Amino acid sequence: MSKQERWSRLLELLAVDGKLDVEEAAVSVAVSPATIRRDLDELAEQRLLVRTRGGAIAHGVSYELPMRYKSSRRVSEKQRVATAVADLLGEGDVVGLNGGTTTTEVARALVLRAGGGRPAERGEGTAGPTYTVVTNSLNIASELAVRPQFKIVVTGGVARPQTYELVGPLTEGVLNQVVLDVAVLGVDGVDPRLGVMTHHEDEAGISRLFAERARKVVLATDSSKVGRRAFARICGLDRIDVLVTDSGLAPETAARFTEAGVEVICV
Incomplete structure (x- = not known):
């Protein structure tokens, strides 16, 4: 799975639940927790999510819409x-x-x-x-x-x-x-x-x-x-x-x- 495919999958999981857990996301995407942490850090830098301890939550206006x-x-x-x-x-x-x-x-x-x-x-x-x-x-x-x-x-x-x-x-x-x-x-x-x-x-x-x-x-x-x-x-x-x-x-x-x-x- 490429990085772009992995990121799309993480954003999909986030859209469903509103939050992500590193360990659970690693199992779902079939990569190491360290890889997930790096992915979440990069996605947070792009303001596509907000990093939390142990995972991430949905970011900003796009997740507070109707x-x-x-x-x-x-x-x-x-x-x-x-x-x-x-x-x-x-x-x-x-x-x-x-x-x-x-x-x-x-x-x-x-x-x-x-x-x-x-x-x-x-x-x-x-x-x-x-x-x-x-x-x-x-x-x-x-x-x-x-x-x-x-x-x-x-x-x-x-x-x-x-x-x-x-x-x-x-x-x-x-x-x-x-x-x-x-x-x-x-x-x-x-x-x-x-x-x-x-x-x-x-x-x-x-x-x-x-x-x-x-x-x-x-x-x-x-x-x-x-x-x-x-x-x-x-x-x-x-x-x-x-x-x-x-x-x-x-x-x-x-x-x-x-x-x-x-x-x-x-x-």
Whole structure:
């Protein structure tokens, strides 16, 4: 198991329980306790967790969000999807991320892909950023803002307390002034006929604008969302270039997306 895979597994365990014990984590990941201690120290330096005596606890705002962000359902699938999405992004890309559990994992995968990197301190971070990330998600912005490899553009707008996403005319105003290389969208439903959907119309409008401002649109979702309907339509499949999902996607469903011109990546 590589270090990145090990870190992803540790963060997955942390998302489920909210805390980690060194000895138990060592058994789960099948490495020595000394290796786990080093991993936890490095993850703590990146502010992905907080070290405690004998282990670690979840860190900061991303673990004190509403239930949508606390959910431990399909964590492994979302992390695999996130890693695959990060692999599609090139150094220097301007990346748009809307809010959601999967796009939050994409942000974390980008941190690992960019070499981890310690949070910026006074006098650090003089080198240019590896990625520019434009987001309307408060928790994604808070996780990436301290990292010198990232230039973070936060849209502004009115915060939805249920999801920590910024919406409204102020959000639209910023997005209308930027151009994205890639937009990565997390969604609540996607259907080969109806297109891409979410539960709230104001969030749908912002996600639609992300797609319109991007040269390439990547849909990042676990397979449980495929075939599911939601209230507000974001866009049709003609706006989507790539669907990244887990291996639970039925082959016949994947074929329908392919026929619609969408590249399908199952991980």
